[in-house]
Amino acid sequence: MSSIGRPDPSVPFADLANASATPNSDKIPPIPFMRKARPYLILAPALLLTIGILIPFFISIYYSLTNYSFKYKDYSFVGLENWTQMLTDPLFWHSVWVTLQYAFFSTGVEMLLGIGIALMLNQDTRLSKALRMVLIFPLMIAPVIATLIWQLMTNNSVGVIAYALRSIGIDNFLWGADPKTAMFSVVLIDVWVNTPFVIVLVLAGLRSLPKAPFESAMVDGGSAWFTFKTLTLPMIKPLLLIALLFRIMISLQEFSIIFALTRGGPGDTLMSLPLTAYNEAFTYKELGTALPYMLILWVFIYILSYYLIRYWSRAQKNASGS
Known part of the structure; x- marks a missing residue:
């Protein structure tokens, strides 16, 4: 071989x-x-x-940490004087209360409406498909423009909403001109503009859910509430937390809607932290005094975001079964 x-x-x-x-x-x-x-x-x-x-x-x-002002060329280091002055000023605590109120009411209503409307639109019907396109329109409008539109609609002379209210016996509703209804007015505009954002996120999550668990629950005779509580809600919880995180961060720093409608009024009714900082910097020209208001707002948002992201990580692990 x-x-x-x-x-x-x-x-x-x-x-x-x-x-x-x-x-x-x-x-x-x-x-x-x-x-x-x-x-x-x-x-x-x-x-x-x-x-x-x-x-x-x-x-x-x-x-x-300085007394920097737009009115003078020179400035000097003052340490924590601006911070101490801010924390001892009743206007600061009023601004914190207004900011938290606005964030709580606007975000809460938007989350509830967003989840409810998304559940109703999670159907393959012609009406739901048409409404999906219509409800996205407010997201395409800038908040300032949306506020001007609402001012026109609520005008007592030519407003369509004012006309509808008169037809049910409510005449000369003051909206943002009354301290009792000013917060309601700005929250209403915010809800109209930003609820579609929550609807889109929740609806995307609902459309991506697997069908097998829901079919099994239907076969076993599970009610709609039982299915939502035990299947739907745990699966879409990570998306709900993302929507909550974005909406609460933006609502805490909301400026344009309040400024366009009332400029913080009537009086100081709606003087939130962003508007107070704006007034200090551009009305009174005191930038050194204004910056602590924005930095303390950053601290609030950072702490809130930190805990929401941690909770979101746990919810994501639970939803994936890991």
């Missing part, structure tokens, strides 16, 4: 392995520079964005 192609038994196996590995190892090309730099290039935009956020943030902290 021919021995062509067989290794020579007189040559040790280790020498054959080294001889075969040596030429191949010489042919391995060096790693190109761009390949080494690829991870850093991917992270570069995030790093630049972080730097772009942190620079004005730390500048704001610095100027909050």
